[in-house]
Amino acid sequence: MNRKPNLKDVAELAGVSAITVSRVLTHPDKVAAKSRQKVEQAIAELGYIRNHAASALASNRSGVLAVIIPSLSNIVFNEVLQGIYSAVKPHQLQVILGDCHYSPLEEEKLIATLLSQAPEGLILTGTDQTDYARKLLQNAGIPVVQLMELTNNPIDINIGFSHFAAGKAMTEHLLARGYRRIGFLGARMDPRTQHRLAGFRKAIEDWNTANNAKNSGAEPSSARCEPYVVTTSQSSSIKLGGQLLQSVMAESAGQCDAVFCCNDDLALGALFAARQMNLRIPADLAIAGFNDLEASALVDPGITSVASPRFAMGQQAVELILQKASGAQTEFSPLDVGFSIMVRGST
Amino acid sequence: MNRKPNLKDVAELAGVSAITVSRVLTHPDKVAAKSRQKVEQAIAELGYIRNHAASALASNRSGVLAVIIPSLSNIVFNEVLQGIYSAVKPHQLQVILGDCHYSPLEEEKLIATLLSQAPEGLILTGTDQTDYARKLLQNAGIPVVQLMELTNNPIDINIGFSHFAAGKAMTEHLLARGYRRIGFLGARMDPRTQHRLAGFRKAIEDWNTANNAKNSGAEPSSARCEPYVVTTSQSSSIKLGGQLLQSVMAESAGQCDAVFCCNDDLALGALFAARQMNLRIPADLAIAGFNDLEASALVDPGITSVASPRFAMGQQAVELILQKASGAQTEFSPLDVGFSIMVRGST
DNA sequence: AAGCAAAATGGTTGCGCTAACATTTTGGCT
DNA sequence: AGCCAAAATGTTAGCGCAACCATTTTGCTT
Numbered sequence: 163m164n165r166k167p168n169l170k171d172v173a174e175l176a177g178v179s180a181i182t183v184s185r186v187l188t189h190p191d192k193v194a195a196k197s198r199q200k201v202e203q204a205i206a207e208l209g210y211i212r213n214h215a216a217s218a219l220a221s222n223r224s225g226v227l228a229v230i231i232p233s234l235s236n237i238v239f240n241e242v243l244q245g246i247y248s249a250v251k252p253h254q255l256q257v258i259l260g261d262c263h264y265s266p267l268e269e270e271k272l273i274a275t276l277l278s279q280a281p282e283g284l285i286l287t288g289t290d291q292t293d294y295a296r297k298l299l300q301n302a303g304i305p306v307v308q309l310m311e312l313t314n315n316p317i318d319i320n321i322g323f324s325h326f327a328a329g330k331a332m333t334e335h336l337l338a339r340g341y342r343r344i345g346f347l348g349a350r351m352d353p354r355t356q357h358r359l360a361g362f363r364k365a366i367e368d369w370n371t372a373n374n375a376k377n378s379g380a381e382p383s384s385a386r387c388e389p390y391v392v393t394t395s396q397s398s399s400i401k402l403g404g405q406l407l408q409s410v411m412a413e414s415a416g417q418c419d420a421v422f423c424c425n426d427d428l429a430l431g432a433l434f435a436a437r438q439m440n441l442r443i444p445a446d447l448a449i450a451g452f453n454d455l456e457a458s459a460l461v462d463p464g465i466t467s468v469a470s471p472r473f474a475m476g477q478q479a480v481e482l483i484l485q486k487a488s489g490a491q492t493e494f495s496p497l498d499v500g501f502s503i504m505v506r507g508s509t
Numbered sequence: 510m511n512r513k514p515n516l517k518d519v520a521e522l523a524g525v526s527a528i529t530v531s532r533v534l535t536h537p538d539k540v541a542a543k544s545r546q547k548v549e550q551a552i553a554e555l556g557y558i559r560n561h562a563a564s565a566l567a568s569n570r571s572g573v574l575a576v577i578i579p580s581l582s583n584i585v586f587n588e589v590l591q592g593i594y595s596a597v598k599p600h601q602l603q604v605i606l607g608d609c610h611y612s613p614l615e616e617e618k619l620i621a622t623l624l625s626q627a628p629e630g631l632i633l634t635g636t637d638q639t640d641y642a643r644k645l646l647q648n649a650g651i652p653v654v655q656l657m658e659l660t661n662n663p664i665d666i667n668i669g670f671s672h673f674a675a676g677k678a679m680t681e682h683l684l685a686r687g688y689r690r691i692g693f694l695g696a697r698m699d700p701r702t703q704h705r706l707a708g709f710r711k712a713i714e715d716w717n718t719a720n721n722a723k724n725s726g727a728e729p730s731s732a733r734c735e736p737y738v739v740t741t742s743q744s745s746s747i748k749l750g751g752q753l754l755q756s757v758m759a760e761s762a763g764q765c766d767a768v769f770c771c772n773d774d775l776a777l778g779a780l781f782a783a784r785q786m787n788l789r790i791p792a793d794l795a796i797a798g799f800n801d802l803e804a805s806a807l808v809d810p811g812i813t814s815v816a817s818p819r820f821a822m823g824q825q826a827v828e829l830i831l832q833k834a835s836g837a838q839t840e841f842s843p844l845d846v847g848f849s850i851m852v853r854g855s856t
Numbered sequence: 857a858a859g860c861a862a863a864a865t866g867g868t869t870g871c872g873c874t875a876a877c878a879t880t881t882t883g884g885c886t
Numbered sequence: 887a888g889c890c891a892a893a894a895t896g897t898t899a900g901c902g903c904a905a906c907c908a909t910t911t912t913g914c915t916t
Contacts, residue, residue: 166648168902179866184904194864194912209648214625215565216902219871224562234591237584244581247608256626259606261594278561279603301513301556400807434807457804460747460781515872526896531874541882541894563872566901857916864911873901881894886887 167208176204187212188221218280227255227480228276229285232264232352236398238425238453238472239287242309245476246285253484255282264352270295277302283483285476289313289320290353305486307479311354312496319482320496321475325354328468328501329361332422332450335466337369337387339509341420341448345410347432348393348424349402355424358452362422363389390414398424403431404438411439420448420509426455429465433508449508463507470501514555523551534559535568565627574602574827575623576632579611579699583745585772585800585819586634589656592823593632600831602629611699617642624649630830632823636660636667637700652833654826658701659843666829667843668822672701675815675848676708679769679797682813684716684734686856688767688795692757694779695740695771696749702771705799709769710736737761745771750778751785758786767795767856773802776812780855795856810854817848 173180178197185193186201193201204210218224229246231239243259250257260276262269270292276284277298283305289312291299299306299317306318311325336344346362348355366389373385392410396402403423410418423429429451433443441447443463451458454469482494520527525544532540533548540548551557565571576593578586590606597604607623609616617639623631624645630652636659638646646653646664653665658672683691693709695702713736720732739757743749750770757765770776776798780790788794790810798805801816829841 169904170902180902181867181904182865185865188904192864197864209645211621211645211649212625213566213627213902215562215571215627216871217625217904218562219560219566219873219901220903220905222871222904234587234594237587240581240584240587247581256605256622258603274558275603278559278564280560280562298556298558302558400803404807430804431807434809437809456747457777460751460778462781462784516874517872527872528874528897529895532895535874539894544894560872563901564874566903567872567874569875569901859916860914862912862914864909866909867907869904869906871903871905875899875901877896877898879894879896882892884891885889 176200224280226281228281230260241472242476245473249477249480305483325357326361329358330365333365345390345418345421347406349398400431403428404435407432422450426451466509523547571627573628575628577607588819589823592820596824596827652830672704673708676705677712680709680712692737692765692768694753696745747778750775751782754779773798813856
C-alpha cells in the first residue's frame, strides 16, 4: 500500500471500528484502555497521521487560531506573539500568522483568507479595520480580539492601553524635568504612533495654557514650550533615529533640548548619533523612547521609555478567545492593561 | 438563513452550478466573464467565504506551508521568517509556524502535529532532527528544507552555511589582529553555537601548531595562544553578554584581550559592560560577534560580526519547496549560502 | 445468578468541496 | 446555414473524518 494510511486502515489493523480510532485521538478517556493500546500501537506501526482537513470538516472545529500583526520585523509584535504562543501551547491549537504590513487593506484581504480556515478566534493588532473587514468578522461569528490599543467601538474583545495617554505622560515627564524645547521623532506613523504624537501635543498645549495662566502678568512667550515635530513614513530603525535627530536639530537650529522618540529603535539611534555630535545626555539633550526594549536599559545612559505588558497582552488575548469560544457569554469591556514610564539616565 | 453560506447557496443566487462557483475561486480563467461576474457578485452579496477544510479534503491540496523555528524571540529567525513570508506572498499559501524552543523532542511533536495539516512543504531549522521525526518526514513525502546550517546527510533540501567555518574565520581574524588570549562567550549552546565554538577551537589549535613549527628553536609556550571558553545553557541576551564578560575576565585573571561572542546580543552586552569596566575597545579588549544585527554597526565602536543572508535563505527555502512540489525532480545538493566577516572598530 | 445502569463500541450519514468525466454552448470557418 | 473544435458548464461521486444514535459489553448490586 502506497497511499497514506487513513482511519480505516488503523481500525482494521487494530481490530476495532474507525470511530473508536477517532475517539482515541480526540477523547481518549472514552475508550477502554485495552482498545486504546491496540489502536495506539496500530497508529505507531502505520505512522498514521490524522487528516486535519477531514477532521475539521466533519467536526466543524478547525483547531486554528488566526493572528494578524502589522509587521514581522518589529520586535514589539514578536513579544506579543510569544505571549500568544505560550498561551496556546496547552491547548490543541495551531497558529496561522499573517503580516499585513501596517495596511488596513492588506489586513482586510488577510482576514478574508484566514477566515476560510474557520479559525476558532482571530487576533488583530490595532483598531483600524476597514468597514468590509468588520462586516466579515461580524458574519464569521468567532471571537475577535483587537490588541495593543483601546477603542470605544470594539468589534468584539479589546485589550490594550492608551497610546495617547502614554505619549502625554512621557511628555509631561520631560516637561517636569525642565525641558522646554522638545522634539518628537516619529517613523512610519501608524495609528498608535499618531496617538502618541497627539498625546505629546496635548501635554505641551496643556502646559502652555497652565503656564500662561500663572504668568498672566509677565510676557508669556518667554516661558512657552516649543514643540518640534519631525516625522517620516519610512519604517523605523536605529539608523533612522540618528537621521531624525539631525533633522530636528537642524529644524530647531540646535535649540532642541529633548527628543521623544516614538519607539526605542529611534531612541537608540538618537543616542548613538548624539554621542557622535558630542552632546551630553541628558545635560545637553534628553532622550525618551517607547516600548522599553532590553537594550534601552543597558546602554549608558539608560533610555527612559514606556513599558507595556506585551507578552501578557498576547496571553490574555488567547485566554479570552478561548473563554468566549467555550460559551462563556460574558461581555468584555475594553481591557486597559496600562503602561509605565521607566525613568532612566537619558532624561 | 443563519448558517454560513456555502458554495451551493452562491451557485443558486448566481444561477449557475456549484462547480462553476468553485472554478471562479480556483481557476477563474476557465469561466466565462459573464458567469464569473454573476458569481462574484453573489459571493460579495452573501459574504461567502470558502471552507478551506472541505476544499483541502476534496482537492488533496492544503495550501499550507509549515515552518518550525527554534525560538520566536531570537531576531535571527525572525529575519528568516520575513524571507519566507516575502516568498510565500505571491502564492496561495498560508504559513503555519511552530516554535520548538531549541528542543528536538518538541520539534518532533510539532512535526507530527503540523504534518496533519498535510502541508505542501516543511521548513525546519538546523539538522538535528530525531530519528522518528526523520521517519515521519520520509513517509510524508513532501519537500522538506533544513535551513541555516549544512549537513552531509540531509533529509531532503538543505540550505545554510558552515558555522564551523564562520567561527574559525572569525577567530583567525582575531589572531591576525594580534590577539592571543581570546575568550569565547557562548549562550544556549545549540548545535550551531557549538559548531562556532568548534571552529574557534580549531583556529587556535591550528595557529598554535603553525606557530610551534615556526619557533621550533625558541621556547614555544611564550607564543602560545590561550583560549578561554565560558558557556552557559541560559538563553542569550544583552545583559548576559555583560555577565559572561565578567566571568571570562575573572577566569583569565584579566588577561583576556579579545572575546568572540556566539552572537551579537552577547557582544553588545560585552561592549556595554566593557565600557563600564573602563576597558578601551579594541585597545584593551577586542569584541567580535555573530549575526551582524543592525545595532552592531551603529554602536561606537562598531562590532565586528559574521553576516549571513538570512532573509534570502528564507526566500530560497520557499522557492525550492515550490519548485519541488510542482514536480521538478531535480536533486538539490546542499546549498551553501556562505557568510562574511564584517570588520568594524571593535577589533 | 439475574438484573441493570453505565461504559464501550459500532453503523450510518453527511460535512463542503472539487476531480473526473459528460454534456452543452459558443464562435469561427467553409 | 451548417459544421466542428474549443470553450464553458454541469453531473456524479467521494475525499477522511466525527456526530448522532443504536447496540453491545462490562461491572456492579441484590
